[in-house]
Amino acid sequence: xxxxxxxxxxxxxxxxxxxxxxxxxxxxxxxxxxxxxxxxxxxxxxxxxxxxxxxxxxxxxxxxxxxxxxxxxxxxxxxxxxxxxxxxxxxxxxxxxxxxxxxxxxxxxxxxxxxxxxxxxxxxxxxxxxxxxxxxxxxxxxxxxxxxxxxxxxxxxxxxxxxxxxxxxxxxxxxxxxxxxxxxxxxxxxxxxxxxxxxxxxxxxxxxxxxxxxxxxxxxxxxxxxxxxxxxxxxxxxxxxxxxxxxxxxxxxxxxxxxxxxxxxxxxxxxxxxxxxxxxxxxxxxxxxxxxxxxxxxxxxxxxxxxxxxxxxxxxxxxxxxxxxxxxxxxxxxxxxxxxxxxxxxxxxxxxxxxxxxxxxxxxxxxxxxxx
Amino acid sequence: xxxxxxxxxxxxxxxxxxxxxxxxxxxxxxxxxxxxxxxxxxxxxxxxxxxxxxxxxxxxxxxxxxxxxxxxxxxxxxxxxxxxxxxxxxxxxxxxxxxxxxxxxxxxxxxxxxxxxxxxxxxxxxxxxxxxxxxxxxxxxxxxxxxxxxxxxxxxxxxxxxxxxxxxxxxxxxxxxxxxxxxxxxxxxxxxxxxxxxxxxxxxxxxxxxxxxxxxxxxxxxxxxxxxxxxxxxxxxxxxxxxxxxxxxxxxxxxxxxxxxxxxxxxxxxxxxxxxxxxxxxxxxxxxxxxxxxxxxxxxxxxx
Numbered sequence: 001x002x003x004x005x006x007x008x009x010x011x012x013x014x015x016x017x018x019x020x021x022x023x024x025x026x027x028x029x030x031x032x033x034x035x036x037x038x039x040x041x042x043x044x045x046x047x048x049x050x051x052x053x054x055x056x057x058x059x060x061x062x063x064x065x066x067x068x069x070x071x072x073x074x075x076x077x078x079x080x081x082x083x084x085x086x087x088x089x090x091x092x093x094x095x096x097x098x099x100x101x102x103x104x105x106x107x108x109x110x111x112x113x114x115x116x117x118x119x120x121x122x123x124x125x126x127x128x129x130x131x132x133x134x135x136x137x138x139x140x141x142x143x144x145x146x147x148x149x150x151x152x153x154x155x156x157x158x159x160x161x162x163x164x165x166x167x168x169x170x171x172x173x174x175x176x177x178x179x180x181x182x183x184x185x186x187x188x189x190x191x192x193x194x195x196x197x198x199x200x201x202x203x204x205x206x207x208x209x210x211x212x213x214x215x216x217x218x219x220x221x222x223x224x225x226x227x228x229x230x231x232x233x234x235x236x237x238x239x240x241x242x243x244x245x246x247x248x249x250x251x252x253x254x255x256x257x258x259x260x261x262x263x264x265x266x267x268x269x270x271x272x273x274x275x276x277x278x279x280x281x282x283x284x285x286x287x288x289x290x291x292x293x294x295x296x297x298x299x300x301x302x303x304x305x306x307x308x309x310x311x312x313x314x315x316x317x318x319x320x321x322x323x324x325x326x327x328x329x330x331x332x333x334x335x336x337x338x339x340x341x342x343x344x345x346x347x348x349x350x351x352x353x354x355x356x357x358x359x360x361x362x363x364x365x366x367x368x369x370x371x372x
Numbered sequence: 373x374x375x376x377x378x379x380x381x382x383x384x385x386x387x388x389x390x391x392x393x394x395x396x397x398x399x400x401x402x403x404x405x406x407x408x409x410x411x412x413x414x415x416x417x418x419x420x421x422x423x424x425x426x427x428x429x430x431x432x433x434x435x436x437x438x439x440x441x442x443x444x445x446x447x448x449x450x451x452x453x454x455x456x457x458x459x460x461x462x463x464x465x466x467x468x469x470x471x472x473x474x475x476x477x478x479x480x481x482x483x484x485x486x487x488x489x490x491x492x493x494x495x496x497x498x499x500x501x502x503x504x505x506x507x508x509x510x511x512x513x514x515x516x517x518x519x520x521x522x523x524x525x526x527x528x529x530x531x532x533x534x535x536x537x538x539x540x541x542x543x544x545x546x547x548x549x550x551x552x553x554x555x556x557x558x559x560x561x562x563x564x565x566x567x568x569x570x571x572x573x574x575x576x577x578x579x580x581x582x583x584x585x586x587x588x589x590x591x592x593x594x595x596x597x598x599x600x601x602x603x604x605x606x607x608x609x610x611x612x613x614x615x616x617x618x619x620x621x622x623x624x625x626x627x628x629x630x631x632x633x634x635x636x637x638x639x640x641x642x643x644x645x646x647x648x649x650x651x652x653x654x655x656x657x658x659x660x661x662x663x664x665x666x667x668x669x670x671x672x673x674x675x676x
Contacts, residue, residue, distance in 0.1 A: 002478065002481070003478060003479060003481070006474075006475060006478040006479070007479075010464070010467065010471070010475050013466075013467060013471065014464065014466050014467065017466045018466065207462060207465070208458060208460050208461075208462030209462050209463065209464055211428060211458060211462060212456070212458065212462045212463065212476075212521075213479070214428055215426045215427065215428060215451055215454065215456045216451055216476070216479045216480060217448060217451045217452045217479075217480065217481075218479050370427075370428075371427055371428050371429060371430060371447070
């Protein structure tokens with residue numbers, strides 16, 4: 001025990017004497033949590049719209065007003081020919097062309113039906129998809145308005161219509177920050193945990209101090225615990241800091257119990273630190289360790305369900321996300337923070353992460369040799 | 373009493389296609405309390421052998437015991453008993469002198485106070501800087517700290533891998549003085565060095581080259597076995613002189629040695645050589661020289 005205490009003391013001394021590590025541990029999460037959620041916005045605003053109004057009627061003006069009033073669209077070009085509108089898209093002055101045909105009003109009134117044409121620049125897939133969806137919805141709304149305006153009598157509509165109303169549960173205002181912030185916190189924890197552990201041990205390899213330790217009677221378990229415990233504590237500190245920022249900046253207060261949240265984070269950190277440890281047993285120098293963990297982080301982040309929904313992935317990709325610890329924690333943190341789930345609801349994820357922790361650490365311990 | 377015993381140690385590096393054999397079946401014994409030198413150029417296999425003896429590396433063949441314990445089976449016992457100072461400074465640069473020493477003392481379950489008498493003489497020289505970080509020490513002080521850390525648990529065998537490489541001449545001399553005093557405390561010391569002049573400071577030396585031991589003896593014994601006449605020749609045109617010397621039938625070998633060329637004669641014939649050089653119109657000085665370890669090493673190397 002005395003040896004372990006000294007190993008820990010030494011490790012903490014080294015961490016606190018390295019200003020770059022401290023900066024990395026504490027400033028990085030603050031910056032990422034304060035700025036990233038504002039930038040990583042799911043909503044698409046400021047879609048540039050090129051209007052080609054060939055009707056110039058009361059209805060076409062009303063439609064255009066409705067569209068620009070929505071706040072999603074900016075009317076950047078008012079064109080007189082399709083060629084001109086096309087040129088606007090080509091020169092990136094517009095994302096969508098809305099083409100209102102010459103007899104738009106006349107046809108609505110006479111035929112009760114009119115056609116509009118929409119051309120979308122699909123280079124940015126997300127913007128194109130969301131933009132056209134917004135536009136369609138506005139047009140549908142407009143359609144509805146005209147109908148209600150006309151149907152004066154008989155009082156009740158004779159056509160059967162289904163009106164859909166909906167409410168957003170657990171995040172009533174559909175504020176994307178509420179589910180982004182906890183997700184980013186998970187990524188931070190993963191990166192800090194895995195990278196710091198891996199680089200710290202590999203650095204001892206590079207400097208040669210690990211060799212000096214290896215000729216001593218220090219037990220393998222003591223050495224490894226001496227490395228894991230400090231970063232485990234730091235990880236939980238970063239987690240606390242992150243939750244504090246979430247509360248201060250975004251008003252996110254976990255709906256579930258903090259004890260459950262911390263219990264899961266504690267086990268999750270063990271798994272992540274185990275990963276770092278494992279990387280360090282294979283990497284010979286810091287570059288190798290960085291590249292391996294960078295490669296894994298990319299996969300973890302893109303397949304973690306933060307930026308893209310796992311449910312919409314192809315089956316093989318879903319299978320890969322099963323091996324991604326990040327996806328479980330993102331799941332759990334959203335359940336706990338937003339939904340207020342209890343300990344019983346996260347049993348499955350907790351079991352899997354415990355498994356990750358055991359396998360990764362076990363593998364690392366087996367692969368760490370005091371002699372070659 | 374034998375403290376370190378090595379028999380037929382073979383170490384190979386690399387996979388099937390490109391195997392480098394670092395040690396070709398090395399055997400020797402080191403007695404208790406001996407200051408034993410492993411002398412050889414870079415790449416001779418000194419570090420590999422030390423790493424095997426300190427249980428950091430597994431040998432492919434052969435057995436070795438340190439302080440009576442097998443390096444493979446009883447490695448745990450060995451780790452409690454040996455002190456190892458690797459060639460490269462490998463202490464924690466971001467910890468202070470005192471913290472480093474404290475750390476290694478604790479790891480061996482002891483304290484600085486308990487063994488202070490052993491390291492006192494060495495540690496006192498760096499004690500004024502005990503709150504300075506190890507990375508900020510000068511080369512000589514780093515070396516003293518490393519030695520203190522290797523000694524703090526009172527090891528019975530001390531392995532020093534090229535301790536004087538990159539250290540100035542004065543510090544080197546001091547360092548050897550320290551080793552001699554440690555030997556008086558009964559610690560067996562194995563030291564490796566590429567510097568031939570340090571060999572004479574050891575009790576016994578092993579000359580090692582390309583993973584093979586060429587000779588093991590006391591420094592005096594090695595010099596005695598040189599057995600050939602050695603001349604030191606100097607001239608105003610050293611390059612030309614070396615060429616002429618090496619062309620002579622009676623010369624076994626001639627090589628630059630400081631400001632002289634050393635000439636090993638096959639079977640005497642000093643006068644013949646003198647006449648020959650005179651005939652070529654060389655202005656030269658020639659005198660008989662006493663062979664030292666370096667001459668022996670070069671001779672052994674050439675005989676292989």
